[in-house]
Amino acid sequence: MLVVNAGNIDKDWQWLQKFAPNFTDIELINESDKTALLALQGPKSAAVMKDMAGEQAASLPYFHYGHSTVGGIKVSFGRTGYTGEDGFEIFVDGSQAADLWQQIIKAGASYGIEPCGLGARDTLRLEACLPLYGHELDDETSPLEAGLAFSVSLDKTEFIGKDKLLTQKKNGLKKKLVCIVSESKALPRQGYAIKTAVDEDPIGLITSGSQGIALGYPVAMGYVPPECAAIGKQLYIDIRGVAVPSKVVARPFYKAKK
Amino acid sequence: MAATLSYPSELKYVKTHEWVKTNGDGTATIGITAFAADQLGDVTYVELPKPGGKYKTEGKFGVIESVKSVSDLFMPVSGEVLSVNDRLSSEPELVNNDCYGHGWMLKVKLDNAAELSTALSADQYKEFIVD
Numbered sequence: 001m002l003v004v005n006a007g008n009i010d011k012d013w014q015w016l017q018k019f020a021p022n023f024t025d026i027e028l029i030n031e032s033d034k035t036a037l038l039a040l041q042g043p044k045s046a047a048v049m050k051d052m053a054g055e056q057a058a059s060l061p062y063f064h065y066g067h068s069t070v071g072g073i074k075v076s077f078g079r080t081g082y083t084g085e086d087g088f089e090i091f092v093d094g095s096q097a098a099d100l101w102q103q104i105i106k107a108g109a110s111y112g113i114e115p116c117g118l119g120a121r122d123t124l125r126l127e128a129c130l131p132l133y134g135h136e137l138d139d140e141t142s143p144l145e146a147g148l149a150f151s152v153s154l155d156k157t158e159f160i161g162k163d164k165l166l167t168q169k170k171n172g173l174k175k176k177l178v179c180i181v182s183e184s185k186a187l188p189r190q191g192y193a194i195k196t197a198v199d200e201d202p203i204g205l206i207t208s209g210s211q212g213i214a215l216g217y218p219v220a221m222g223y224v225p226p227e228c229a230a231i232g233k234q235l236y237i238d239i240r241g242v243a244v245p246s247k248v249v250a251r252p253f254y255k256a257k258k
Numbered sequence: 259m260a261a262t263l264s265y266p267s268e269l270k271y272v273k274t275h276e277w278v279k280t281n282g283d284g285t286a287t288i289g290i291t292a293f294a295a296d297q298l299g300d301v302t303y304v305e306l307p308k309p310g311g312k313y314k315t316e317g318k319f320g321v322i323e324s325v326k327s328v329s330d331l332f333m334p335v336s337g338e339v340l341s342v343n344d345r346l347s348s349e350p351e352l353v354n355n356d357c358y359g360h361g362w363m364l365k366v367k368l369d370n371a372a373e374l375s376t377a378l379s380a381d382q383y384k385e386f387i388v389d
Contacts, residue, residue, distance in 0.1 A: 119326065184303075186323060187302060187323055211300070
């Protein structure tokens with residue numbers, strides 16, 4: 001099963017279809033339109049899951065996948081998410097999504113559950129330094145540049161893009177994703193220029209920036225040449241014409257208490 | 259949501275969502291409306307001008323930023339900035355909590371108090387934001 005960025009379903013589907021004929025034992029099925037995904041996220045998500053689906057469901061290990069029933073609704077779920085917190089991503093037939101939503105909200109009421117949209121998810125994933133398509137990731141950025149080397153096994157005999165990644169690794173990267181904290185209360189936002197000195201030309205761009213809600217100060221990610229990517233490196237972010245002193249910090253900005 | 263927000267009748271309003279309160283001595287206090295603060299969400303940063311700056315009506319005098327967006331602030335009336343609310347630099351949330359009180363932004367010396375006759379009343383502004 002692949003869970004792709006919902007905004008990229010068509011593009012990813014076409015990409016898969018392009019290569020599927022090379023394999024004899026593969027059938028592709030796109031269930032996107034009839035499948036809903038609700039993400040139950042946060043430090044108390046396991047307690048809510050336990051109340052809804054029992055001890056076994058709630059004790060699913062991180063990055064594992066299971067099946068269960070919630071109030072008569074069949075669901076599949078992973079101990080996954082994109083918030084930097086503990087949580088579950090729950091897959092359900094689209095026709096039952098509204099029912100499941102009500103059940104989750106009801107089960108979570110005594111734990112202080114709140115409905116959240118993608119805006120809230122975006123600030124959380126940013127504090128956890130999780131890259132997002134359309135921000136840190138696009139058709140022209142490699143997993144090595146985006147700090148996602150852990151997700152690619154270069155030891156595999158063959159996969160699409162392997163040669164390119166090996167070449168990048170051998171010759172060095174042209175850009176690297178860094179986490180940046182700036183000294184201003186003004187927020188660095190996507191597209192703002194990154195400089196090494198007030199009156200120098202930009203060396204890179206901010207890809208995501210917002211107020212760190214858990215941290216209480218602005219945080220950002222962006223691409224810079226590798227020689228400017230060391231932790232502690234002094235940089236400037238051009239915020240509406242003002243070069244704001246900033247520096248590279250270790251990722252993530254915020255780590256959930258386990 | 260908007261129905262629960264308040265628009266004091268003693269203030270004047272403009273379509274760029276600032277309010278003006280005349281102080282009766284040729285000066286006025288300026289801030290943004292409850293509607294504007296509500297639309298922005300949690301305000302994280304307010305950039306205000308230095309005292310002494312002179313602005314025309316509709317001139318940009320500052321920037322207000324929330325997690326959602328960044329917007330320019332516009333003068334609802336012509337005048338010279340006498341003082342700015344320094345508390346907003348460390349407590350921008352005052353704009354959300356008390357936009358007509360502790361969340362004020364500028365005190366100005368009015369060029370021409372008669373300019374305010376074209377500004378909106380509270381009722382007119384309420385109609386404007388419903389549309």
